[in-house]
Amino acid sequence: DAGITQSPRYKITETGRQVTLMCHQTWSHSYMFWYRQDLGHGLRLIYYSAAADITDKGEVPDGYVVSRSKTENFPLTLESATRSQTSVYFCASSPRGLKETQYFGPGTRLLVL
Amino acid sequence: AQSVTQLDSQVPVFEEAPVELRCNYSSSVSVYLFWYVQYPNQGLQLLLKYLSGSTLVESINGFEAEFNKSQTSFHLRKPSVHISDTAEYFCAVSSGNTPLVFGKGTRLSVIA
Numbered sequence: 001d002a003g004i005t006q007s008p009r010y011k012i013t014e015t016g017r018q019v020t021l022m023c024h025q026t027w028s029h030s031y032m033f034w035y036r037q038d039l040g041h042g043l044r045l046i047y048y049s050a051a052a053d054i055t056d057k058g059e060v061p062d063g064y065v066v067s068r069s070k071t072e073n074f075p076l077t078l079e080s081a082t083r084s085q086t087s088v089y090f091c092a093s094s095p096r097g098l099k100e101t102q103y104f105g106p107g108t109r110l111l112v113l
Numbered sequence: 114a115q116s117v118t119q120l121d122s123q124v125p126v127f128e129e130a131p132v133e134l135r136c137n138y139s140s141s142v143s144v145y146l147f148w149y150v151q152y153p154n155q156g157l158q159l160l161l162k163y164l165s166g167s168t169l170v171e172s173i174n175g176f177e178a179e180f181n182k183s184q185t186s187f188h189l190r191k192p193s194v195h196i197s198d199t200a201e202y203f204c205a206v207s208s209g210n211t212p213l214v215f216g217k218g219t220r221l222s223v224i225a
Contacts, residue, residue: 033212042215042216043157043203045212045214058212092157097209099207101147101159101162102159103158104158105156107156
């Protein structure tokens with residue numbers, strides 16, 4: 001199906017392990033974003049990308065790494081997971097610019113034990 | 114940096130009653146304003162947006178929001194809510210060359 005997908009949808013891991021969350025979009029949108037959603041904080045931007053091989057930090061980038069070798073994929077890696085990274089992670093994409101509508105994936109629920 | 118304040122974290126309302134969800138943003142020369150809705154266990158989806166032109170914008174399901182520059186507000190309203198409007202609503206702002214900044218959300222609960 002066309003659209004934006006995230007995998008896995010649910011993940012349980014342990015402190016110190018590396019975890020990669022995948023995001024894939026079929027629209028060839030230029031911009032892609034990673035957010036985390038936590039109770040009381042709303043959505044906070046982790047990283048975003050304007051095009052392949054161009055990434056930039058958001059509000060809460062520490063402990064996360066991103067890459068974008070292909071336009072359609074934007075993986076998010078937690079290099080050494082911590083309990084504070086337990087959250088729901090959303091990927092989003094938009095066609096051209098930062099004032100465009102963003103289209104969100106269904107989310108990945110991550111629990112770090 | 115831009116900031117967004119959603120004044121109410123939770124709003125309970127009876128079915129068929131009117132509702133207003135409040136949103137204020139920090140001032141900027143020009144802003145682009147959005148309301149997104151999140152239904153349970155789903156991602157966010159755009160409800161409506163203001164980019165320019167008419168200060169009153171409407172969605173296809175009866176919501177409307179008015180851009181008020183003097184009060185730096187973008188409140189969301191609906192004259193008669195339905196059970197299916199139960200969701201979390203997020204206000205967001207961008208100045209065009211910076212990423213969207215989201216408010217903390219307002220949980221709307223419609224009571225039968």
